Amino acid sequence: MAEEYFAKLIGSKPIRYGLVDGKGKALISCKTFGPGEPIFSEKPYVAMQHIANQALIQSCENCHVTVGSIEEQLAHILHVEPAAVPKMPEALQKDVHNEGKCACACGAVYCSPVCRSDAWERYHCLLCTAHPDTPMHDFFQHATDTNEIFILAAQVIARVLVQYAKTSNVELARQPVDMFCKLPWWEVVTSTADLEEGQTMEEYCDIFRHLLEQTFAILMDGLQFNIAHLEIHEPHPDEDSDFMTTLSWTNVIADCTRHGIINVDFFARIVGMFEMNNISMEVRHPLSHLAELHEDTDNAVIAKWLSDVQTQVHAQVKIYQDDDDEEEVTNEDEDENSIGFPDMDGTALFSLICTMNHSCEPNVAVCYESSGLATAVALTPIKVGDELNIAYIETEQDVEARAHDLSEYKFECHCPRCIAERE
Numbered sequence: 048m049a050e051e052y053f054a055k056l057i058g059s060k061p062i063r064y065g066l067v068d069g070k071g072k073a074l075i076s077c078k079t080f081g082p083g084e085p086i087f088s089e090k091p092y093v094a095m096q097h098i099a100n101q102a103l104i105q106s107c108e109n110c111h112v113t114v115g116s117i118e119e120q121l122a123h124i125l126h127v128e129p130a131a132v133p134k135m136p137e138a139l140q141k142d143v144h145n146e147g148k149c150a151c152a153c154g155a156v157y158c159s160p161v162c163r164s165d166a167w168e169r170y171h172c173l174l175c176t177a178h179p180d181t182p183m184h185d186f187f188q189h190a191t192d193t194n195e196i197f198i199l200a201a202q203v204i205a206r207v208l209v210q211y212a213k214t215s216n217v218e219l220a221r222q223p224v225d226m227f228c229k230l231p232w233w234e235v236v237t238s239t240a241d242l243e244e245g246q247t248m249e250e251y252c253d254i255f256r257h258l259l260e261q262t263f264a265i266l267m268d269g270l271q272f273n274i275a276h277l278e279i280h281e282p283h284p285d286e287d288s289d290f291m292t293t294l295s296w297t298n299v300i301a302d303c304t305r306h307g308i309i310n311v312d313f314f315a316r317i318v319g320m321f322e323m324n325n326i327s328m329e330v331r332h333p334l335s336h337l338a339e340l341h342e343d344t345d346n347a348v349i350a351k352w353l354s355d356v357q358t359q360v361h362a363q364v365k366i367y368q369d370d371d372d373e374e375e376v377t378n379e380d381e382d383e384n385s386i387g388f389p390d391m392d393g394t395a396l397f398s399l400i401c402t403m404n405h406s407c408e409p410n411v412a413v414c415y416e417s418s419g420l421a422t423a424v425a426l427t428p429i430k431v432g433d434e435l436n437i438a439y440i441e442t443e444q445d446v447e448a449r450a451h452d453l454s455e456y457k458f459e460c461h462c463p464r465c466i467a468e469r470e
């Protein structure tokens with residue numbers, strides 16, 4: 048079953064699926080690659096921009112490119128009207144590709160009607176918050192207040208339901224989820240080191256179990272409302288998705304409940320799956336490319352505009368960092384290539400990329416193109432038959448610190464570097 052699933056996903060990409068002793072599923076190279084060479088690209092199964100990052104970057108909910116013109120993007124960062132940002136010099140226009148911007152009735156923004164339709168058909172039809180006082184709005188508020196990973200888990204549920212609605216094939220619908228390791232959320236996030244004095248593990252797990260049950264109940268209220276809304280209200284918000292209104296969603300929910308897809312246990316395993324399998328997503332801001340391109344310009348007008356906007360953006364980003372020390376608003380400080388503009392920062396689950404196992408000496412890195420697509424790129428020479436490995440953690444630390452960080456993923460690393468450093 049896994050072979051067939053991966054063969055279909057992989058298509059003509061120069062990789063194959065395999066099983067590696069002690070690690071489970073893995074991706075193996077079918078070609079030689081030199082450092083810097085792209086191996087394959089992939090769109091995420093589900094992805095979201097971090098909520099804190101949304102205050103600075105407006106990105107397409109479907110493909111995650113930064114939306115709108117450079118002036119609109121600057122206005123979003125600076126929290127002013129586009130007319131109030133320093134006018135971009137004419138001479139820069141040729142280097143700028145202005146993305147479009149369109150929105151769903153709920154306010155979700157997209158770079159194009161194509162992306163809006165795509166998101167609508169894949170999951171948004173079931174998760175749309177078009178009316179602010181609907182239960183689905185309560186779900187998003189609850190996830191924002193507690194744990195934004197619940198939003199990604201809701202996207203998974205919606206994707207599985209839509210796939211079932213289209214195919215009536217439960218195996219096919221849940222396959223992308225079944226391919227990942229899934230422990231219930233409380234088994235992944237709890238550890239004895241976090242127990243309060245006198246608290247038992249059972250009591251500690253119950254805190255997470257209770258939050259999860261509450262979240263699932265709010266999500267179900269939202270889904271029930273949206274399903275009724277989909278069946279009753281016409282015309283549909285998206286004229287290209289008429290088929291959605293012709294489906295009997297009540298039957299879909301009933302079937303999926305019977306098949307064990309709609310229940311607290313499955314939801315808990317989906318949330319647990321994200322703790323162990325998701326990957327961070329960082330798309331560079333178009334202003335960073337522009338600034339890099341003109342870093343050594345001798346055009347005084349361009350140099351002044353870049354310097355002015357950089358100063359203003361820096362000040363704004365600093366306000367957010369100071370306001371919200373706990374939460375990471377931008378990865379600007381960590382990215383040595385960044386020259387002053389915050390990146391789009393999020394989290395995603397990829398069916399192939401997230402099947403790669405970890406090594407503390409990885410031969411692959413995941414890069415995000417400005418189009419939002421993720422590409423696995425060779426870091427070292429790779430031969431036919433080599434396993435492709437990424438780093439799940441910060442590798443610039445000693446073996447003990449690495450082992451500590453990897454304990455979250457519930458395995459011990461036996462890569463050549465770990466073995467050598469332990470001796």
Ligand SMILES: C[S@@+](CC[C@H](N)C(=O)[O-])C[C@H]1O[C@@H](n2cnc3c(N)ncnc32)[C@H](O)[C@@H]1O
Binds near residue numbers: 069226227460
């Ligand atoms: C993102 S998944 C990778 C795919 C996984 N091998 C599978 O079969 O689904 C992460 C999990 O893979 C396993 N894994 C990844 N790298 C490993 C390694 N270097 N040694 C042992 N297990 C590893 C661990 O179980 C980890 O929680």
